[in-house]
Amino acid sequence: IVHIAALNKDRKIDDYQRIYNKIAEKIREEDEYDGYIGYGPILVRLGWHSSGTYDKTNNSGGSYGGTYRFKLESSDPSNNGLQNAAKFLDPIYKEFNWISHGDLYTLGAVCAVQEAQGPKIPWRPGRVDLPETETPANGRLPDANNGADYVRNFYARLRMNDREAVALTGAHCLGRTHYKNSGFDGPWGAASNSFTNEFFVNLLNEQWKLEKNKSGNYQYDSPKGYMMLKTDYALIQDPSYLKIVKEFANDEASFFKEFASSFQKLLENGIDYPKGAPQYIFKTLDEQDI
Numbered sequence: 084i085v086h087i088a089a090l091n092k093d094r095k096i097d098d099y100q101r102i103y104n105k106i107a108e109k110i111r112e113e114d115e116y117d118g119y120i121g122y123g124p125i126l127v128r129l130g131w132h133s134s135g136t137y138d139k140t141n142n143s144g145g146s147y148g149g150t151y152r153f154k155l156e157s158s159d160p161s162n163n164g165l166q167n168a169a170k171f172l173d174p175i176y177k178e179f180n181w182i183s184h185g186d187l188y189t190l191g192a193v194c195a196v197q198e199a200q201g202p203k204i205p206w207r208p209g210r211v212d213l214p215e216t217e218t219p220a221n222g223r224l225p226d227a228n229n230g231a232d233y234v235r236n237f238y239a240r241l242r243m244n245d246r247e248a249v250a251l252t253g254a255h256c257l258g259r260t261h262y263k264n265s266g267f268d269g270p271w272g273a274a275s276n277s278f279t280n281e282f283f284v285n286l287l288n289e290q291w292k293l294e295k296n297k298s299g300n301y302q303y304d305s306p307k308g309y310m311m312l313k314t315d316y317a318l319i320q321d322p323s324y325l326k327i328v329k330e331f332a333n334d335e336a337s338f339f340k341e342f343a344s345s346f347q348k349l350l351e352n353g354i355d356y357p358k359g360a361p362q363y364i365f366k367t368l369d370e371q372d373i
């Protein structure tokens with residue numbers, strides 16, 4: 084399968100910065116969502132899940148076709164709860180319906196990371212809405228009840244190495260698990276809506292206890308009320324992953340650098356960009372004094 088980015092001559096960075104600003108202002112405005120966590124984390128998860136269906140073996144899935152908009156994909160149990168992110172973006176799509184769904188979902192994720200004071204994520208337009216027939220089957224997104232070998236295998240399908248895999252999982256600094264969505268609960272402490280390296284700091288510094296939660300899933304809990312999934316905890320069980328966790332816990336800049344490149348790669352997996360395809364780095368609202 085080949086997905087070539089469509090170059091749209093009439094749309095420049097200002098057009099996309101206008102959409103970025105709309106999303107960023109809406110995140111700022113609707114701050115009470117999910118116990119005052121806000122919409123940022125779930126927008127990041129939507130961009131990740133719409134990209135995480137990619138399979139390098141036949142270059143299928145991924146963000147290009149915007150197929151999350153179809154029932155088959157949005158009703159995948161792995162996508163429980165993401166309807167809230169799609170609903171958040173609906174009015175923005177109505178106002179700017181020249182943008183493709185794939186570009187909107189990924190732009191929303193880039194906006195959410197940057198407005199949470201995370202790194203700048205370079206972003207390229209050109210995804211094209213594909214028909215419902217192109218929707219990938221359920222089951223391509225990861226299952227949290229697994230260890231390091233599973234994690235390494237899963238990320239290999241997305242063309243990610245150990246360093247990229249650890250960096251990407253660092254996005255679990257944002258938001259929280261929701262019992263009704265995934266059968267995991269916590270953290271009970273205030274969940275964060277700031278993008279930092281604290282996921283790695285917590286992994287290394289907290290005492291973790293493996294517990295079976297009320298839905299029969301296993302998760303690691305800490306005295307401070309934090310939690311880790313088994314796939315999170317795997318990052319300190321595996322020697323290669325552990326080395327990278329330590330680096331990112333001690334050097335937030337190196338985490339930011341690796342996250343920016345890995346996240347762009349994740350959001351662009353499966354897309355061929357022609358020579359001269361534009362790449363944008365959006366300004367935050369703060370940088371525009373908005």
Ligand code: HEM
Pocket residue numbers: 124125127128131163164225226227228234237251252254255257258259260261262264265266267312314346
């Ligand atoms: C092995 C890989 C991964 C597994 C098994 C996993 C699993 C999960 C689970 C079970 C939740 C809780 C969902 C809920 O209950 O609402 C969650 C939340 C989240 N995940 Fe992951 N995840 C993985 C990788 C990633 C990656 C690569 C990113 C982004 C780069 C990411 C970003 C997020 C965010 C931002 C949330 C919070 C969403 C919210 O607060 O509503 N995750 N993840």
Ligand SMILES: Nc1cccc2nccn12
Pocket residue numbers: 255256257258259260270274310311312315
């Ligand atoms: N916030 C959050 C979301 C998903 C997984 C996770 N593990 C630790 C924290 N965390």
